[in-house]
Amino acid sequence: MTIKAFGANSAEQPLASMNITRRTPGAHDVQIDIAFCGICHSDIHQVRSEWAGTLYPCVPGHEIVGRVSAVGEHVADFKKGDLVGIGCIVDSCKHCEECGEGLENYCDNMIGTYNFPTPDAPGHTLGGYSQKIVVHERYVLRIRHAEEQLAAVAPLLCAGITTWSPLRHWQAGPGKKVGIVGIGGLGHMGIKLAHAMGAHVVAFTTSEAKREMAKALGADEVVVSKQPDEMAGHIKSFDLIVNTVAAPHELDAFLTLLKRDGTMTLVGAPASPHPAPEVFNLIFKRRSLAGSMIGGIPETQEMLDFCARHNIVADIEMIRADEINEAYERMLKGDVKYRFVMDTSTL
Numbered sequence: 001m002t003i004k005a006f007g008a009n010s011a012e013q014p015l016a017s018m019n020i021t022r023r024t025p026g027a028h029d030v031q032i033d034i035a036f037c038g039i040c041h042s043d044i045h046q047v048r049s050e051w052a053g054t055l056y057p058c059v060p061g062h063e064i065v066g067r068v069s070a071v072g073e074h075v076a077d078f079k080k081g082d083l084v085g086i087g088c089i090v091d092s093c094k095h096c097e098e099c100g101e102g103l104e105n106y107c108d109n110m111i112g113t114y115n116f117p118t119p120d121a122p123g124h125t126l127g128g129y130s131q132k133i134v135v136h137e138r139y140v141l142r143i144r145h146a147e148e149q150l151a152a153v154a155p156l157l158c159a160g161i162t163t164w165s166p167l168r169h170w171q172a173g174p175g176k177k178v179g180i181v182g183i184g185g186l187g188h189m190g191i192k193l194a195h196a197m198g199a200h201v202v203a204f205t206t207s208e209a210k211r212e213m214a215k216a217l218g219a220d221e222v223v224v225s226k227q228p229d230e231m232a233g234h235i236k237s238f239d240l241i242v243n244t245v246a247a248p249h250e251l252d253a254f255l256t257l258l259k260r261d262g263t264m265t266l267v268g269a270p271a272s273p274h275p276a277p278e279v280f281n282l283i284f285k286r287r288s289l290a291g292s293m294i295g296g297i298p299e300t301q302e303m304l305d306f307c308a309r310h311n312i313v314a315d316i317e318m319i320r321a322d323e324i325n326e327a328y329e330r331m332l333k334g335d336v337k338y339r340f341v342m343d344t345s346t347l
Ligand code: NAP
Pocket: 039, 040, 041, 042, 043, 045, 158, 159, 162, 181, 182, 183, 184, 185, 186, 187, 204, 205, 206, 207, 210, 244, 245, 246, 247, 266, 267, 268, 269, 270, 292, 293, 294, 331, 332, 334, 338
């Protein structure tokens, strides 16, 4: 079927309206009428070819929510009308150790929601800035929030799970001091989730203007990272730091804030490398510098259910499809509180 989407035909061109096709649902497929799609900084990195290997036309979007509009004959768990979400993963090998453990995000053959190979036209996956998507049932998430929260649930599908997964893996919770670096789409979800898990949360921002707002998100303390005296007040004190910053920066300033055996995990994925950290900041105090990529399907469902129980959603600003290029420029200036969400009925 032919549907409307918003995408780009090259790295230099702005996003524009285009027609794309979706496959007819197979026996295990779920077809979703997309209601809203969150705008992730990864969308900008990909569509502008800041990361290597962008395939065009490129239709970004991996924070997808909507209603099931058709299911294949073997689909048992979803039916027409269900509220569902699709995150960053639309397929994987289903047989490897990672898939077996529900960590499809680390499958060597994971297929991302956009820019990954597929037998469907045009030969690579096309994302959620579109009216419909057809996905194997294994990668469809159930949404248990109230329907009126649907738009604000969309960012949980990437920003939520990308911060939830490391917070769980490194056991954020009561008695733990957790830092969240960068208060953007990912960072604001990290603050909300770490707070709900019971950790003592310190938000790090480069923006003085976000100081008070971060407290409203659930941060116990806020540090403006450009102020050396404020940073010094937290030396050797963190169990875990989740760094969401989308640009290269000095990691040492944060590594020195970890206590013995503390970990800083990078989730921000800038297009060019960070300056190499000072080795002595790691070997003294046996600190770890780690990375983490989105999350598996079972833990994404666990996060969505946790958020439904705790009434957690993203703070969003709704845009029309034709406002996407302006939204990207505003994101690059840090001018969004804290996630743009596209109303796909405007496509
Ligand atoms: P975002 O909304 O643009 O937020 C990034 C935040 O980083 C900004 O709000 C800003 O916070 C801070 N920042 C500081 N200096 C910056 C600079 N020079 N340029 C840009 N940001 C700067 O981005 P996002 O959607 O949260 O994504 C953050 C990063 O995570 C991106 O690189 C994205 O590709 C990556 N990502 C990774 C995964 C994964 O699986 N690991 C998943 C999704 C996204 P302050 O104003 O508070 O300083």
